[in-house]
Amino acid sequence: MSADTDNHASHDNHAHGSYRSYFIGFVLSVILTAIPFYVVMAEVDISLLWAMVIIFGLGAVQILVHVNYFLHVSVGAEDGWQFMSLLFTATVLVIILAGSIWVMFHLHENMMPAHDTIRRVRDLQ
Amino acid sequence: MTTIDTRSPDAGSYEFHVFEDEHAHDDAAEHHHETGTMLGFWLYLMSDCLLFGILFAVHAVIGQNYAAGPSPADLFEIEKIALATAFLLLSSITYGFAAINVQQNNAKVMSIWLIVTLAFGLGFLYLEYLEFSHLWHVGATPMASAFLSSFWILVGTHGLHVTGGSIWLVILLVQVQMHGLTPENKRRIMCLSLFWHFLDLIWIGVFSFVYLAGVLL
Numbered sequence: 658m659s660a661d662t663d664n665h666a667s668h669d670n671h672a673h674g675s676y677r678s679y680f681i682g683f684v685l686s687v688i689l690t691a692i693p694f695y696v697v698m699a700e701v702d703i704s705l706l707w708a709m710v711i712i713f714g715l716g717a718v719q720i721l722v723h724v725n726y727f728l729h730v731s732v733g734a735e736d737g738w739q740f741m742s743l744l745f746t747a748t749v750l751v752i753i754l755a756g757s758i759w760v761m762f763h764l765h766e767n768m769m770p771a772h773d774t775i776r777r778v779r780d781l782q
Numbered sequence: 783m784t785t786i787d788t789r790s791p792d793a794g795s796y797e798f799h800v801f802e803d804e805h806a807h808d809d810a811a812e813h814h815h816e817t818g819t820m821l822g823f824w825l826y827l828m829s830d831c832l833l834f835g836i837l838f839a840v841h842a843v844i845g846q847n848y849a850a851g852p853s854p855a856d857l858f859e860i861e862k863i864a865l866a867t868a869f870l871l872l873s874s875i876t877y878g879f880a881a882i883n884v885q886q887n888n889a890k891v892m893s894i895w896l897i898v899t900l901a902f903g904l905g906f907l908y909l910e911y912l913e914f915s916h917l918w919h920v921g922a923t924p925m926a927s928a929f930l931s932s933f934w935i936l937v938g939t940h941g942l943h944v945t946g947g948s949i950w951l952v953i954l955l956v957q958v959q960m961h962g963l964t965p966e967n968k969r970r971i972m973c974l975s976l977f978w979h980f981l982d983l984i985w986i987g988v989f990s991f992v993y994l995a996g997v998l999l
């Protein structure tokens with residue numbers, strides 16, 4: 658077994674975690690939730706880009722925290738099928754999300770605004 | 783399972799020695815030797831994940847088409863979303879405590895934690911109901927704009943999942959009351975555990991993307 662799973666087993670009593678591991682996950686989640694909410698609610702004076710980085714970056718980290726401390730996904734569980742199916746799903750999700758946003762953003766950009774279209778049609782005459 | 787074959791020198795035939803996987807001894811949890819229900823349920827969750835992924839992609843594409851209607855900044859009350867998020871996060875840790883007591887065969891304590899989980903879940907659903915009815919009354923219906931269509935379908939699908947999970951939780955509480963912590967009931971409780979934590983995970987995406995980023999963009 659890999660070092661990672663051994664580590665996991667040493668502080669967890671079994672595959673379903675301990676009070677300690679749930680508590681660590683909970684505290685991390687509270688911190689990772691509180692920061693983006695604070696940024697939005699207190700209208701902290703930072704650029705929009707940085708606000709987005711904080712919201713989505715910490716959101717992604719929190720998802721990983723949940724996967725580890727609450728869902729207890731480990732590389733060795735179910736002969737590796739759990740982890741493999743998770744990786745597969747994550748890959749498909751990245752393709753769906755990034756692909757949709759990319760394609761539709763360009764479609765939107767390349768749609769000619771109505772007044773431009775009207776002017777071009779007039780110029781043709 | 784690892785199978786090692788060795789050719790025995792005299793007979794010229796194969797002997798098969800079968801060793802148990804070391805890891806199976808480590809966590810010795812009975813569901814690993816059961817039917818594979820947990821893995822099957824996990825695969826269902828992954829397919830559900832794809833469903834939500836598609837709804838998120840739709841929201842990413844049409845979520846800013848307000849059709850001269852209200853925008854997220856006009857509609858969303860972030861304080862209430864923060865409270866709903868807190869409820870769901872608390873319900874996740876209380877379900878974790880229930881899961882620990884399942885392993886320790888402590889039906890009474892487990893039931894108490896499940897009831898606490900249910901209370902937080904219902905609190906979340908009540909807040910969502912208040913939000914939806916408020917939106918409906920101010921005219922922010924799914925029919926108003928593309929943004930509101932995708933908002934209602936995404937947040938509504940998550941809310942329906944939480945509703946389903948809560949009903950499942952009530953049924954399990956009755957089952958445990960009637961039959962105790964039988965292996966079947968333990969398995970069901972662990973399946974719902976995955977489901978419940980998964981819904982909290984989806985909610986991270988909802989509050990980050992739909993609410994927090996929506997209000998700022």
